[in-house]
Amino acid sequence: MKTMEAEGYTLKEKKKNIWYIDAKPPMRVPVKMFTNEKLLDKVAHDGSIKQAVNVATLPGIVKASIVQADQHVGYGFSIGGVAAFDMNDGIVSPGGIGFDINCGVRLLATPLTLEEVRPKIKELLDRLFANCPVGVGSEALIRLSDEDYQDLMKRGAAWAVDKGYGTADDLAHCESKGCIPGADPNKASRRAQKRGRKQLGTVGAGNHFIEVQYVEEVFDEDVANAYRMTGKGQVMVMIHCGSRGFGHQVCTDYIRRMEDEQPELVAGLADKNLIYAPLGSEIANDYFAAMCAAANYAFTNRHVLGHYVRKSFEEVFGKDVAAKITTVYDIAHNIAKKEMHTVDGKEQEVMLHRKGATRAFPPGFDELPAEYQPHGQPVLIPGSMGTCSYVMHGTDAAMNECFGSCAHGAGRLMSRFKANKEFSPDSVTAQLHKHKVEIKAASRKGITEEAPGAYKDVDQVIEVCHDSGIAKKVVKLIPVGVVKG
Amino acid sequence: MESKPGKYEYLDHTADAKFKAWGKDFSELFENAALATFGIITDVEKVKPKLEFKFRVTAKKKEACLFDFLDHLLFLLDTEGFLLHSFKDLKVTRNCDSTFWATGTAKGDYHKGYDVSCNVKAVTYNDMYIKAKNDSGWEAQVVVDL
Numbered sequence: 001m002k003t004m005e006a007e008g009y010t011l012k013e014k015k016k017n018i019w020y021i022d023a024k025p026p027m028r029v030p031v032k033m034f035t036n037e038k039l040l041d042k043v044a045h046d047g048s049i050k051q052a053v054n055v056a057t058l059p060g061i062v063k064a065s066i067v068q069a070d071q072h073v074g075y076g077f078s079i080g081g082v083a084a085f086d087m088n089d090g091i092v093s094p095g096g097i098g099f100d101i102n103c104g105v106r107l108l109a110t111p112l113t114l115e116e117v118r119p120k121i122k123e124l125l126d127r128l129f130a131n132c133p134v135g136v137g138s139e140a141l142i143r144l145s146d147e148d149y150q151d152l153m154k155r156g157a158a159w160a161v162d163k164g165y166g167t168a169d170d171l172a173h174c175e176s177k178g179c180i181p182g183a184d185p186n187k188a189s190r191r192a193q194k195r196g197r198k199q200l201g202t203v204g205a206g207n208h209f210i211e212v213q214y215v216e217e218v219f220d221e222d223v224a225n226a227y228r229m230t231g232k233g234q235v236m237v238m239i240h241c242g243s244r245g246f247g248h249q250v251c252t253d254y255i256r257r258m259e260d261e262q263p264e265l266v267a268g269l270a271d272k273n274l275i276y277a278p279l280g281s282e283i284a285n286d287y288f289a290a291m292c293a294a295a296n297y298a299f300t301n302r303h304v305l306g307h308y309v310r311k312s313f314e315e316v317f318g319k320d321v322a323a324k325i326t327t328v329y330d331i332a333h334n335i336a337k338k339e340m341h342t343v344d345g346k347e348q349e350v351m352l353h354r355k356g357a358t359r360a361f362p363p364g365f366d367e368l369p370a371e372y373q374p375h376g377q378p379v380l381i382p383g384s385m386g387t388c389s390y391v392m393h394g395t396d397a398a399m400n401e402c403f404g405s406c407a408h409g410a411g412r413l414m415s416r417f418k419a420n421k422e423f424s425p426d427s428v429t430a431q432l433h434k435h436k437v438e439i440k441a442a443s444r445k446g447i448t449e450e451a452p453g454a455y456k457d458v459d460q461v462i463e464v465c466h467d468s469g470i471a472k473k474v475v476k477l478i479p480v481g482v483v484k485g
Numbered sequence: 486m487e488s489k490p491g492k493y494e495y496l497d498h499t500a501d502a503k504f505k506a507w508g509k510d511f512s513e514l515f516e517n518a519a520l521a522t523f524g525i526i527t528d529v530e531k532v533k534p535k536l537e538f539k540f541r542v543t544a545k546k547k548e549a550c551l552f553d554f555l556d557h558l559l560f561l562l563d564t565e566g567f568l569l570h571s572f573k574d575l576k577v578t579r580n581c582d583s584t585f586w587a588t589g590t591a592k593g594d595y596h597k598g599y600d601v602s603c604n605v606k607a608v609t610y611n612d613m614y615i616k617a618k619n620d621s622g623w624e625a626q627v628v629v630d631l
Contacts, residue, residue: 046499072499075611075630079500099607099630136526136604137566137596195563205604206631245563248606248630252556255610260545272610412500416525416603416631417486445602485604 004037006044009053017069017468018401021049027056032064034402034468035071039460042413043071048078054270055083059278060090062343062350066402068357069464070411070456074098076273079356082405084341085279087349092284093276094258094291096353098334099251101291102298103208103242104175105380106306106330107391109228110313111321112235114214114480118436120316121212121481125440127312128210128483132305133202135442135485140200142304149193152200153185156296157303165307166327172369174330175359175377178299180337184289188246189253192290196246196297201304205442205485207450208241209385210309212481216388219473223375223393228328229475236477237325238389239305240382242334243298250294254287279351288336288351295335302330328391329378333358333408341403352403360394360406360471379471381462384410384455385484386432386439389477390462397469406471410458419454420445428452438481446485486525493521501631502605503612509622511547511577514615515554515587518625522555522608523569523593525629526562527601532570534592542587547615550577550585551625555608558591562605566596606630 002013011019011033019040021031031052033040043049048071055077056065061084068080076095077083085091110117117124133139144152152159157171157178171178185193203210215234218224224231243250258275259266261283266272277284306327314322332354339352361368361377368377376394383389387410398404414422425444428451432439441447465471486502488494493506504521508514523529540557544550554577561567575589611628618624 074500075609075628099609136601137562139566191560195560197564199563205601206606245560245606248563249560252607256544256549256553259549272613275610415497415499416502417495417497420486443600443602445600449603 004040006040007049009049011040017464021053023056027053029056029061029064031056031067033067033071034464034470035069036460036464039069039456039464042456047073051076051078052081054274055081058091058093058274058276060086062086066405068405068407069461070356070407070409072411074355076271077353077355079411080407081353081355082357082402083353084350084403087279087351090279090351091276092279092288092336092351093274093353094251094254094287095273095275096355097251097291097336098355099248100242100334101247101250102295102332103334104298104302104330104332105382106239106302107328107380108237108306108309109326109328110235110237111324112317113233114235115233117212117235117480121438124212124312124316125438125481125483127315128309129440131308131312132210132483134483136205138202138442139198140202142200144197144200149197150185152300153188153293153296154183155179156299160300160303165304170303170306170327173327174299175332176367178303178330180292180295182289183292183296185293187286187290188250188293192246192249192253195249196244199244199246200297200301201308202244203241203305203485204244205446209482209484210305211238211479213238213389213477213479215475216478217476219475223474226371226375227378227391227474228326237309238382238477239302239309241301241305243294244301246297247294250290254290258283291336295332298332299330329380331358331380354405356408357405358408359404360398361404362394362396362399379406381407381458382409383458384452385450385482386435386437386479387452387458391474391477392465392471393474395469395472398471401470406465407461410455410461412454413456414454416449419449419451423448423451423453437479441484443485450484492517498628501628503626503628506625506627507618507622511623512575514623514625515551515577516572516575518551518627519555519558519569522558522605522629525603525605527568527599529569532568532599533594534570535594536567536592538565538567538591540589540591544585547585548613550587551615552608552610554587555627559605559607561591567593568596568599569593603631
């Protein structure tokens with residue numbers, strides 16, 4: 001058994017690519033990390049291991065404080081964190097979900113090939129840039145009435161379908177069918193609602209993007225076909241964004257409320273961002289209801305952007321092409337949900353936190369569309385801007401090992417501050433062009449901050465997921481063009 | 486993201502942004518923390534002081550007051566497209582019931598036409614502190630989520 005010392009803890013590789021830190025008081029459960037030595041080396045001193053240990057001390061945590069391969073330091077919980085809490089004596093923590101509630105990824109399949117799209121990529125990016133508001137301060141094209149706003153917070157993307165955005169088929173191909181039940185708009189503050197009001201159907205900035213990609217490699221043809229992918233060279237579109245200012249404000253509001261209303265609890269915390277509320281308490285119920293409203297906003301946001309993507313393709317390639325664009329899947333990677341899991345042979349409902357982690361449910365999961373059921377849930381893992389992304393599928397091993405979860409992306413390696421010093425907008429653009437990737441960005445500086453060199457190698461993360469069996473590779477996607485804030 | 490010696494300095498943070506800010510009193514400390522926050526978003530010195538927004542923020546602790554003050558400015562960014570340039574009459578006071586108050590007017594401009602590189606999503610409590618400096622004045626450390 002390999003061992004390693006990091007941040008004062010002993011890490012033991014008990015199974016290939018699964019490393020443990022034994023539970024020692026005040027830890028209630030062990031830390032379980034899906035990683036390898038190479039990835040561990042990069043995060044061994046960033047504070048994320050200590051954060052995983054902190055999570056292991058929280059009340060009602062079930063089995064383990066789990067960290068996925070894209071682990072890096074976050075607030076309270078580390079990025080890549082997965083933690084299940086007992087519904088009776090557990091907790092819900094805004095820091096275990098993140099500020100961008102239901103940040104996630106939607107993947108669309110087009111009927112076009114790389115040969116058809118490459119010659120028109122600049123024109124396509126121009127249309128996407130014009131139709132999908134990106135960047136800081138970009139305003140929504142939709143004006144919401146009070147009634148609409150309430151409705152979408154409660155019903156999620158189904159609201160958008162009723163309004164003529166996207167299709168019922170899109171909805172069926174979406175985690176939780178684009179709506180988490182239990183949302184109560186009244187539990188999201190007026191400030192939160194105001195922040196989201198003019199942002200529905202916008203991408204935002206930072207690492208959020210719309211990317212035109214093509215299938216470069218197929219690892220499992222049967223699953224790829226079931227997932228609406230026809231083979232090498234097919235053009236896909238990936239949308240990465242979340243609940244915008246709405247979710248950020250919900251998280252901020254409840255961190256402050258939990259702090260103000262539970263001073264005794266704050267005093268005992270290793271990190272104030274670990275602030276939580278005991279499940280069943282009024283404040284926990286209120287937070288969950290507000291978080292669901294923000295999650296539904298995010299599902300709707302990506303759904304509306306999917307509609308704008310279709311519109312953009314229509315403007316360049318015509319109506320028939322646009323009509324054939326389908327949704328492969330839409331996943332949330334910053335979320336808490338009530339889920340049933342088998343714990344020590346018994347069915348148990350838990351409050352499952354995924355903070356920078358993707359749900360990866362196995363074959364037979366009944367929420368999935370019928371044609372996906374034999375293969376499990378699609379898992380969408382974006383790489384950094386301009387590199388590769390992957391589609392994987394969920395497995396029974398994910399259910400058994402880590403509450404049906406896997407990694408969510410590449411994980412940052414270099415700070416934006418350093419990236420700004422290290423790269424220039426022109427050098428990054430030139431590098432992208434060398435790889436035949438076009439870019440259209442709202443900000444020149446934003447290009448350097450998201451330089452591919454500032455991220456870890458997503459391939460390593462994928463290998464850990466694949467080799468440990470918690471998700472299996474289906475296809476690899478390579479970008480042709482990027483639209484970003 | 487350019488540090489301003491004596492006012493604020495950016496520190497290395499893998500995924501997000503971290504800075505230290507200084508001030509002879511809380512008012513100056515809060516001002517510099519706000520300028521550091523908007524310095525991540527755009528070049529603050531290029532922003533023209535065309536728009537004004539009055540604010541009043543109150544909290545039980547000084548850290549919470551700074552948190553809420555910065556959060557309010559981010560709220561203005563999202564709802565009004567507001568970029569900060571400076572403050573008028575920024576005052577941070579401690580009341581007799583020991584609550585903290587931050588009041589004043591934020592001056593700046595609508596975002597259109599400026600190179601806005603990055604969005605600050607939220608203020609965090611991660612590694613946050615406000616402490617008295619040995620010589621005189623105050624130092625704050627803040628990590629914001631990008």
